[in-house]
Amino acid sequence: MKRKVAVIADGTTAVPQELVDQYDIGLLPFHVIVDGRDYLESEVDMDWLLNRLRQRGDLPTTSAPSIGEALRAYEWAAERADSAISIHLTSVFSKSYEASLEARAIALKKYPHMQIEVMDSRTAEAGELAIAAAAARLAMQGADFHDVVQKAYEVRDSLCLLYCFETLFYRNKGGRVFKAKPWAEAESRGASGLKALVEVDYATGGTMQPVCRAKTKTQLLKKMVRIASDQTNGGTLSGAIVHVNASEDAYCLQKLLRDEVACESICVSHASAASSIHGGDGFVAFGFHNGAGRNQTAV
Numbered sequence: 001m002k003r004k005v006a007v008i009a010d011g012t013t014a015v016p017q018e019l020v021d022q023y024d025i026g027l028l029p030f031h032v033i034v035d036g037r038d039y040l041e042s043e044v045d046m047d048w049l050l051n052r053l054r055q056r057g058d059l060p061t062t063s064a065p066s067i068g069e070a071l072r073a074y075e076w077a078a079e080r081a082d083s084a085i086s087i088h089l090t091s092v093f094s095k096s097y098e099a100s101l102e103a104r105a106i107a108l109k110k111y112p113h114m115q116i117e118v119m120d121s122r123t124a125e126a127g128e129l130a131i132a133a134a135a136a137r138l139a140m141q142g143a144d145f146h147d148v149v150q151k152a153y154e155v156r157d158s159l160c161l162l163y164c165f166e167t168l169f170y171r172n173k174g175g176r177v178f179k180a181k182p183w184a185e186a187e188s189r190g191a192s193g194l195k196a197l198v199e200v201d202y203a204t205g206g207t208m209q210p211v212c213r214a215k216t217k218t219q220l221l222k223k224m225v226r227i228a229s230d231q232t233n234g235g236t237l238s239g240a241i242v243h244v245n246a247s248e249d250a251y252c253l254q255k256l257l258r259d260e261v262a263c264e265s266i267c268v269s270h271a272s273a274a275s276s277i278h279g280g281d282g283f284v285a286f287g288f289h290n291g292a293g294r295n296q297t298a299v
Contacts, residue, residue, distance in 0.1 A: 005139040005148045006081035008073050010065070010096050011041050012089045013128040014242045014269045023136035024080070028073050028096070030274035031063040038063075041273035049273055050245055050281055059173055062274040064089075064096040070103035074116060078107070083115035083145040085152055087132050090206035091120045093176055093278075117149045119156065122206035125275050127161035127287035129240035133267060134289075159289040160231055161201045162211065164220040164249075166282035168196055171208075174278045178208040195220055201287075217249060217284075224286050225256045232261055232290040239288030240267040244276045249284050 009015055011029035019025065029042045034052075041062075052060065065073075070086070077084035086104075088097040097120045104116045121128050135152040143151075168184035171177040177184045183196050194213035197220045200206065211227075214220050228237060237257065243250040250268050257263055266288075271279065279285075 003081050003139070004083060004142065004144050006077035006084040007132060007136040007139055008077060008084060008086035009128060009132040010087065010089050011272045012125055012275050013087065013132050014125055014271050014275065015129060015132060016267065016269045019133060019136070019267065023140050025132060025136050026073050026076050028065045028070060028086070030065060030272065032060050032273050032277065033063065034060045044273040046273065046276070049276060053170065053277065054281060056169065060277050062277055064094045064099055067099045067102045070100040071106055074103060074107035078111045078114055085117040085119060085135055085149055087119045087121050087128055087135065087152065089124055089128060090122050090200065092206045093124060115145050119152060120206065121156055122202040123156070123159060123161045123287060124200055124285070125271060125287070126240040126242040126285040127159050127201055129242060129267060129269060130159055130238065130287040130289060131155045133240065134238070155289050157202050159201050159287055160203070160227070161199060161285060161287040162224050162227065163198045163200065163279070164217055164224065164284045165196045165198070165279065166217065167280055170278055170280035176208065176278055180208055180210045183210060183213065197223060221249060221253045221256065221284070224253060225260050228257060228288050229261050235290040236262045236264045237288050237290055238264045239286065240269065242269050242271050242275070242285045244271045244279055244281055244283050246282045246284050253284060253286060
């Protein structure tokens with residue numbers, strides 16, 4: 001018997017395998033281009049990739065899933081559910097959302113009785129993961145299409161995603177540094193020596209907004225906790241942490257959060273290959289929400 005709603009997410013969402021299995025989430029991987037050869041990011045050896053990135057020369061690049069790949073994801077959903085929601089990396093960073101909209105139009109001709117919602121998450125990595133987990137959890141409980149879609153947008157619109165970077169070099173090389181570019185340029189001149197905290201979510205229009213800088217990552221992790229405490233305002237926090245080769249920092253942040261904030265759930269996951277290329281070794285992303293709305297991050 002088919003269930004009511006299937007949930008699909010970009011590979012950048014970094015859904016851990018246990019959640020993929022538990023909630024039967026469909027994944028739409030990005031592509032990684034290395035030395036002119038195209039690979040699905042799920043095929044790339046992460047140790048090899050991180051070593052290549054550390055050399056900082058002739059960096060791999062990425063591309064979004066194709067219309068055909070998105071269509072196959074909707075066909076996968078049609079086999080197991082009456083409807084689907086697909087959650088995509090902010091359209092400011094990627095063409096995944098646009099490709100999936102085109103695939104949706106084709107899928108609805110093939111499955112005219114199916115409902116498909118294509119979401120521009122306006123966020124990335126840990127933010128996408130927080131949205132996908134909330135939607136998939138509700139879908140697995142038997143909620144209908146309207147309720148799952150409504151929940152996904154409620155989480156998206158109230159969510160805050162904070163990035164802590166070891167370096168902005170990779171974001172700058174990939175052209176995704178936006179308003180933090182002066183910080184990246186200062187770093188490239190050796191004039192900074194500071195690590196960056198930025199925000200990417202619905203409140204920032206899905207683009208990168210500088211928050212603050214500090215001498216150490218620990219200072220920025222503690223700043224994340226203060227922001228989360230202020231914005232949940234005594235409520236319960238749900239969210240996710242996604243990192244690249246920084247599990248110690250990720251679990252330190254998780255512990256700090258649990259010590260300071262009432263936490264319902266905080267999933268920890270390693271970033272995908274595509275995210276690693278754009279974020280670099282050591283980055284930590286933290287997406288959270290309490291479902292009660294929020295204001296833009298105060299610096």
